Amino acid sequence: MSLSPQTAENADNRFSNTFLRLKKKLERGVGEAIADFNMIADGDTVMVCVSGGKDSFSLLSILLALRERAPVDFRIVAMNLDQKQPGFPADVLPAYFESIGVEYRIVTEDTYSIVRDKIPAGKTTCSLCSRLRRGIIYRVAREIGATRIALGHHRDDMLETLFLNMFFGGKIKAMPPKLVSDDGQHVVIRPLAYCTENDIARFARAMEYPIIPCNLCGSQENAQRKQIKAMLNGWARDYPGRIESLATALQNVVPSHLADQRLFDFQGLTRDTVVSEGDTAFDPPELPAPAAEIIHVGSPRAPSVGTST
Template structure:
């Protein structure tokens, strides 16, 4: 269980805690005895989310179990070691799934958008791992900007007006996806991440600065 911090909180930490707490309560994201798989890419959002959920255990009267799971994409130059060591220092159970999803999505055989295929493969792997670990929830680090971007992508490029939801049940409620950072904008999370000096894994994907999502970000 995380220990309550004795240091004075910065304003950005207070804001992050307040808005995540509001999302957890408003959307009823976490219940007592939940087993939560945290999808840990090693980026700003997912590392911040893992730490916040871990730290929250020492501040609330209910308990839940966290499992950090990283899906390696198989790109050359991937280095997850600093984040892996950090998770170990927190005492959180941790799994690394090795894959070739990245190269497969960018291969000539793939007729789909590489980001779409890679996302689907990663999501499938996470659901399978959640089942293996007996987890009833999967926590993603999607923030408010991600939800807005997805909404606009569906308007401009899709056939429906929809976005990601803070809480989405799957398989008749057997597993529920939760997004505790849904009320936080990306800038606030970045500031919090920098203030806390969390480790960071650089994304080596060749498509990270292209595609429909990047077009929407530039529009915004």
Template sequence: MLEKNKNYNKIFKSTGKAAFRYQMFESGERIAVGLSGGKDSLTLLRILKDRQRISAIPYTLHPIYVDPGFDGGFSDELSRWCGELGLHLTVEKTDHGPMAHGPENRKKSPCFLCALLRRKRLFSISRELDCKTLALGHTKDDIIETLFINMCYAGKIGTMVPRQGLFKDTFHIIRPLSLVDEQHIIKLTRSFPEYFPVFSNPCPSAGQTRRREIKDFLQTLYRQDRKIKSNIFRSMGNVRLEYMLYPPVREADNDSDTGEDRE
């Protein structure tokens, strides 16, 4: 039984805690939910649906799937899965995937372009459905990984936040799984394949991202000491601005020591 499962209960409680701490919902709100078919967003939708029963703040759920347009897609199966939860899935068929991997995209990485186009469509479909809030399935692990991706590849410190106002605060992204460990989702979804089917991703770039590299690096770190993950997560809310570098380091000052002697 799902409701008796330890991991389900941990996720259920952490989602409630995040919703309360970051004031995610407003009464009577219509919430769009980005559903990718991956384990995180399937879990998100299921948990938000189950929390409706006990939530003091009423809300309705409106799942959206932006189909990237590869052959062998799974939008019909995903629609059926939502139907079993009593929800209607809005499917937007696009050519984002093949286009991002095709010759017309010479400037951007396929993942970057696809994610950008998807995000735009998710915002506009949410508005068409009269939803001022879009829930995404990012977890605590995604938030930590984004911090490292930003530091390593963009030279900045910042991450995805649990609740983010956009367009002069007329629209919000919420991440109700912000306090949830991905491991609990993995264990839950593996234990209950009848509730959480695996929709295989037909994208040729699936699993080959920078995020994957950072994820592997972090896993090695976490294995050394189990406190490391919670310390990194806590540190994002405990920034000592007076111990950061001001005025900022400029590119010209930034001769990183690569271990090689420089003349």
């Protein structure tokens, strides 16, 4: 059977030097994030939440590739929640999971009807949809004995959330690479924390994943997040290195130079108080290395899932 020109081209792309470098870059980023935040340990069961979008497809592929050469043994279970959206192609993900030989679990819950019933027409459905989805994910994680829940959020998602919380929530708060779930029973990890959306999109196109759009809220993208994304994309275009600097800042917090009294004892501060930087706020900022030299945002490396010792 002959391949169509488009299929043949994409197959060639997956063996090109450009694609192999991209694949290696993403695997290195995921491996380093796993090591930096101790995301996966020997004997873990990692439930990878696969929505049918480019990010979760890529996360699953990269974790499967890293597991082949990881210094630890861990189980991967792909999980998809079929929310009964009209027209959802229920056969696509099971067929894909079986084609790559990964253990999987498909869960069917009609959250679509609940959201449509509770949210007035034209209003953003993301908040309620996310809460319902999280509850189901936690339940399934307990059922399969998952010790880690892996989500496909990447570096751009984390930065967008930081600015959303600053602009609209009055908090300096982003998406952490690792956290305890709302119910206190699970550890949630984001192994793509060092990966950019642009790299993931390029990888997904070459891999030809069977992408499934979200018809419930995909056409009414959150207006505030859309504004933040446009702002960050503009900075990336006009000011090379700025996004890398912002990502680095997430790991370089100086509580004594903010104003949160829960993090630093300003009332008890005296001349004898030891602080990390003193009055350097009046000095010129220390700029990071040029963008071309920045590979990741992390601490000095420990042996990781994605690297050899």
